[in-house]
Amino acid sequence: MRKFTPLIAAFGLILIATAQARDLDQDEALRLRQEGVIQPLQQLLQQAMQRYPGARLLEAELEEEDEQYVYEVELLTVDGQVRELELDAVSGRVLKDEEDD
Secondary structure (H helix, E strand, C coil): CCCHHHHHHHHHHHHHHHHHEEECCHHHHHHHHHCCCCCCHHHHHHHHHHHCCCCEEEEEEEEEECCEEEEEEEEECCCCCEEEEEEECCCCCEEEEEECC
16 A cells, blocks of 8 residues: 555646646637636737737646636747746736746
8 A cells, every 4th residue: 555655646736737727729719708707818918028028929728726716838939948827817927937947
């Protein structure tokens, strides 16, 4: 049984981690936008791009994390840095802005 304890603990952590964030598909995102629950990505993207003039969008996705809708955005800055931003899809507030590894 002791051999299985670390394995069981690791499996439990994986379940917890996957339960905390969920990617939303485009139909869900459209519905939330049409219902006025979230702001349009394009609007929030303009705000994010103002932080890094000349940056290019690499990736954007809408996630639900701990009952909060979050846009996760990756930008490539003009100096070659990849920045990962998390934007609150409801308020537009920047939750995270860090260099992506």
